Amino acid sequence: xxxxxxxxxxxxxxxxxxxxxxxxxxxxxxxxxxxLLLRGHFQFAFWAFxxxxxxxxxxxxxxxxxxxxxxxxxxxxxxADKALLVSVYVTLGYQGSITTWLVIxxxxxxxVIIAGAVLFQTLNGPLQPQPLLISKLNTxxxxxxxxxxxxxxxxxxxxxxxxxxxSFFVAGTTLWSGTAYVIKWGRQASAMEPEP
Numbered sequence: 001x002x003x004x005x006x007x008x009x010x011x012x013x014x015x016x017x018x019x020x021x022x023x024x025x026x027x028x029x030x031x032x033x034x035x036l037l038l039r040g041h042f043q044f045a046f047w048a049f050x051x052x053x054x055x056x057x058x059x060x061x062x063x064x065x066x067x068x069x070x071x072x073x074x075x076x077x078x079x080a081d082k083a084l085l086v087s088v089y090v091t092l093g094y095q096g097s098i099t100t101w102l103v104i105x106x107x108x109x110x111x112v113i114i115a116g117a118v119l120f121q122t123l124n125g126p127l128q129p130q131p132l133l134i135s136k137l138n139t140x141x142x143x144x145x146x147x148x149x150x151x152x153x154x155x156x157x158x159x160x161x162x163x164x165x166x167s168f169f170v171a172g173t174t175l176w177s178g179t180a181y182v183i184k185w186g187r188q189a190s191a192m193e194p195e196p
Contacts, residue, residue, distance in 0.1 A: 017068045020076055022059040026052050027080040030087050037091045046147075046154040052084055053143060081139065082110055088146050097149050102167050106142065109178040120185050132180050138173035145170050 029052045036045035059077060063069065086107055093103030145166045152158030 017073075018066065019059040019063040019068060020073045022055050022062070023073065023076040023080045026055045026059075027076070027083060029055075030080075030083045033084070034087050034091050037088070037095065042150065042153040043155070046150040049084075049088065049147060049150055053147070056081060085139070085142050085146065086110060088150075089142070092146070092149055097153060098145075099167060102171055105171055105174050109174045112178050113181050116182060116185055120188070124188070132177065132184070134173060134180050135177045138170070138177040141166065141170045141173050 029048055033045050033048045033052070036042075036048060056077070063073065089098060089103050089106050092098040093100055145163065148163060148166065149158070152163070
């Protein structure tokens with residue numbers, strides 16, 4: 001994986017920069033957090049999740065501040081985010097801390113988006129990833145719910161009513177976000193088709 005970071009960017013610079021290294025470290029945190037959860041070390045898992053969340057904000061800030069962009073960075077950052085969220089949701093679902101139907105919905109939405117992106121690029125050429133506003137809201141809601149559940153497990157302060165309300169909000173934004181991507185890419189594909 002490290003060899004990917006050593007390749008050139010689209011402008012010829014090195015991919016080895018602070019934002020990409022932070023994203024890579026966040027990706028490495030994913031199996032650590034899953035292991036901590038499975039071992040029942042909820043406080044350590046909670047703080048590792050918080051650190052991963054803060055690193056996401058930090059690498060975005062540094063990328064803008066340093067004005068560094070790379071092809072690998074454009075894939076590594078969302079990959080680390082998705083790997084973290086999906087892994088935490090699946091693990092918490094396995095432990096019964098997050099309801100199974102929500103875990104399935106979150107994972108299915110990501111699979112649909114990945115499959116749609118691959119299909120679009122296969123049929124129509126390069127796809128410029130531009131997160132929709134609803135997608136950003138959905139990701140934020142997923143993070144808040146995961147942090148709330150992890151914090152509740154870590155400090156034995158769970159509020160199941162709040163978690164239930166937030167779960168339905170996550171479900172709604174997940175459905176909305178997935179549908180919005182399918183519609184957007186469908187329209188883009190239709191616009192690119194040659195007229196008969």
